[in-house]
Amino acid sequence: MTGTVHSQIQPYIDAWTHSIESIAELVRPVPAGAWNRPTECPYWSVRDVVSHVIGFECELLGDPRPIHTLPSDLRHMATEHARYVEVPVDKRRHHTAPEVVGELDYTIIRRSRQLRNETRGAQDTVRGPMGRETTLEELLKWRVFDVWVHEQDLRRALGEPGNLDSPGAVVARDHILAELPKVVAERAGAPAGSAVVFDVHGELEFMRTVRVDTEGHGSIDGSVSLGPAVTLTLDWETFVRLTCGRTRAAAVEDRLKTEGDRSLADAILANIAVTQ
Structure with a gap:
């Protein structure tokens, strides 16, 4: 158009x-x-x-x-x-x-x-x-x-x-990523000074780090974190389904790899839906 x-x-x-x-x-x-x-x-x-x-x-x-x-x-x-x-x-x-x-x-x-x-x-x-x-x-x-x-x-x-890598998918990815600092820092209560890595593969591939500063505020960037508190590795479609409230982590365990602090990972996954 x-x-x-x-x-x-x-x-x-x-x-x-x-x-x-x-x-x-x-x-x-x-x-x-x-x-x-x-x-x-x-x-x-x-x-x-x-x-x-x-x-x-x-x-x-x-x-x-x-x-x-x-x-x-x-x-x-x-x-x-x-x-x-x-x-x-x-x-x-x-x-x-x-x-x-x-x-x-x-x-x-x-x-x-x-x-x-x-x-x-x-x-x-x-x-x-x-x-x-x-x-x-x-x-x-x-x-x-x-x-x-x-x-x-x-x-x-x-x-x-289909269309998991369409122009709409890219806009959706950016919308979801912008919400992740709130998920990690506020809803999941990640401790000050910690970092959480989202490693996503598949039709859209990316790695993002959510960092929580000394004030407890979250931010997100594309740089690698050394020694993150949690790393979540999953495919793009599963990432979308989780962040959009279409499924829960327990139902997609076979498509999700979690490393690091288990209780924090569970808190993030329990609060990961960004849709109302």
Whole structure:
């Protein structure tokens, strides 16, 4: 996609386009019975994940929020955010597969046109989900992350692996890495002066070190750490599944190597999900 004058946001627009069009291609031939297949996204089926993607893009198009009352028996509606996200999903639960695919295709056309005609700058303030203010660049980064992660949910559920090294994957990687200092230093309580290494191999390969300073604040960099407190070695897809709350460490032990302080490693792995 071309046309925007903002080179700073074009890579995110391109990555979003690649992932959301991949979702459309993926679900178009899916038989009606498979739309209710569960995904690793907690509580959501294939239909629910696609409905979620449609719902958020419609919101960013300025469409009014659906007027819809959630059933009282949905177990996972514990927070305001969860209820907010569930409304456009639950509203579409009785839509047929052709209806959902048609709405997705039409939403992609509308949203692509909106992005092509975008006149705001990367650092301009915009309204994000739940009315929160953010910058246009941060909003687009978040949409790439969200759409790519849900593309992977759908691929795993449908047995159609792919795009683990796509432009969306790179944006998702950077989004996840930016959250790791908080995971290690704050949630897992890694001691001051310690370092934790994430050694990831596979479609996207990287090694990052999270360092905790004397004040207990975390930072992340690509330099090698001598004598880290913990080293976690795993493949890229498992890293994504863990950090996005799609699985737990105990379920992927065979794909995960842990060295160093076992209790700290367990604390990190118990708190590693960066998604809400």
